Amino acid sequence: MNFISKKIKIIENILDFLYPNPTPTLYYVNxxxxxxxxxxxxxxxxxxxxxxxxxxxxxxxxxxxxxxxxxxxxxxxxxxxxxxxxxxxxxxxxxxxxxxxxxxxxxxxxxxxxxxxxxxxxxxxxxxxxxSNESVFPVDTHIHRMMFRWKLSNGKNVKQTEQDAKRFFKKKNWKKLHLQIISYAKKYSPSRKWNLKKDIIYQELLNKNLL
The missing domain is CATH 1.10.340.30 (Hypothetical protein; domain 2)
Known part of the structure; x- marks a missing residue:
């Protein structure tokens, strides 16, 4: 297993443990x-x-x-x-x-x-x-931030981050990951008052020399 594959496995395993069945948080009726x-x-x-x-x-x-x-x-x-x-x-x-x-x-x-x-x-x-089942991986500010912190993208722009996310994560997981990463970023890795010790994924990647 190469460097990137190890990193992706850790990220996905932690996200699946924390958010096994992620659901949309916006209110809508149709x-x-x-x-x-x-x-x-x-x-x-x-x-x-x-x-x-x-x-x-x-x-x-x-x-x-x-x-x-x-x-x-x-x-x-x-x-x-x-x-x-x-x-x-x-x-x-x-x-x-x-x-x-x-x-x-x-x-x-x-x-x-x-x-x-x-x-x-x-x-x-x-x-x-x-x-729909269209192949999309929406990238908002939270996903953009996490991809940069995980050193999976250079953080230059959202378009590049989306391309990198699609390259590193399996297509079948895109929909789930979109929701999981946003939830994780808000709770464990916010843009302000970021506490590295509480950022579970960051700490694990750091401990495994994957950052």
Whole structure:
């Protein structure tokens, strides 16, 4: 077993022990609301997003609901989320496109998804990781940080980190690892006040001279 393989095995074994059955933590009720939740969570605290979407999705849970709702009403509900004005407009505009172009059904193709207002590569990847079998490994700030700390990527940009993650981890584990690494990073390896002694994976890799 080579250097990288040993490192990957340790990481996956610890993640599987800590998070054997990882589940999404964003609140949603169907595919449409899942896409909206992911979009709203960009540059926003997940806890706050979940508080707001539990109210929002009583009003809108399909594209037709949204286009029948004044944008000002949506703004008022999500006003405590970052970039709420832009996000409100994007929710409305993408709903119009979904109705006109896709009969209200969200496309499962990453290229088509990225053409929707407010849906970038990461949002599209996260959505597809939940609802399709498309080969995606969404990389957010937490996964980006962990890949750098584990010295599996150089940390230069998210695109490179995604390529490295896909190269080192088996495709069948991508969906699970996406959720596991985010949960682990938040609890054991935060960006601020990082305590190396509490970072189980980092300590294990250090002890095995794999860093």
């Amino acid at each position: 595919e449409y609301t899942l896409l909206i939740s992911i979009m709203l969570s960009s540059r926003s605290q997940e806890k706050k997003v979940n508080e707001i979407t539990k109210i929002l999705f009583r009003k809108i849970n399909k594209p037709i609901d949204t286009i029948c709702t004044p944008i000002e009403n949506i703004k008022n509900i999500i006003k405590h989320i970052g970039l709420y004005k832009t996000k409100s407009k994007n929710i409305y505009d993408l709903s119009v496109i979904l109705i006109k172009k896709y009969n209200g059904v969200i496309p499962k193709n990453i290229s088509e998804l990225k053409f929707l207002p407010g849906i970038g590569h990461k949002t599209a990847s996260v959505f597809l990781s939940h609802v």
